[in-house]
Amino acid sequence: MGFIQEFKTFISRGNVIDMAVGVVIGAAFGKIVNALVANIIMPLVGYLTGGMDFSDMAWTIQKADPETGKAAVSIGYGMLIQVTIEFLIIALSIFLVLKVINKLKASSERLDFTKKKNAGKADIATPAPAPEPTTQEKLLGEILD
Template sequence: MSLLKEFREFAIRGNVVDLAVGVIIGAAFGKIVSSLVADIIMPPLGLLIGGVDFKQFHLVLREAQGTVPAVVINYGSFIQTIFNFVIVAFAIFLAIKLMNKARRKQEEKPVTPPAPTAEEKLLTEIRDLLSQQQPKL
C-alpha cells in the first residue's frame, strides 16, 4: 500500500474529522473565554483591588537604556492566563459532567426489544405448526 493511499485513508477516517472539528471549536471557545475573563471578570476584580488592571502588574529587572528596552517580568499577564485556564477547565468539567449525566440516563433506560413484525409472527406460527406435525421419537 502506498504512503499516499495510507495517508488518505487515515485522513478520511471519522476520528480525524471529529478531532479537526474539536480543535476548531476549541480555538473559538478559547477566544470566547479569553474575552470573558479580560472584558467581564477582570475589570470588577481589578476594581476590588483598587482599580488596577492585572495586565499592568510587572516587575522591572532592568530599566530601559537608550534604545534597549526594559527587561520586565509581566506577572499580571501570567495571572490573567491562570484565570483563563481555570475558567476553561471549569467549563470543560461542566460539559463533561453534563455529557456523563446524559449518558447515565440513556444507560438507565430499560431496553425493550421491538415488537415482532408480522413476518416474524407468521414464521413463528409456521415453526410451531411444523413442530406439532413432526412425530415424536
C-alpha cells in the same frame, strides 16, 4: 497501498474528522474566553480593586538606567494572572460539559440494563398463548355442545 490512498483512508475516518472539528471549536472557544476575560472580567476586577490593571503588574528586578542605556529587567506576573483566569474558565466549561455527557451515558446505560432485565422477566413470567384450535377441533367442540 499507496501513500495518497493511505492518507485518504486516514483522513476519512470518523475519529480524525471529529478531532479536527473539536480543535477548531476549541480554538474559537478559547478566543471567546480570552475576549471575555480581557474585556469584561479583568476590568471589573480592576474596578473592584481600585483601578488596578493586572496586565501591567510586574516585579522589577533592575530599573532602567538611561545613562548606560540598559533596559529594565522585570518579571510580568499580571499577564500570568489573566491567563490563569482564562484557563480556569475553560477548564470549568470542559468539566461541566463532560459531567453532563457522563450523566447522560450513565442514565442511558441504566435504561439499557433495565430494559434487558425486564425483557428477561417478561420471557420467563408470561406463558406462551395457547395455539388456535384447528377447524376440526372447532367442529368437534360444536357437536359436543
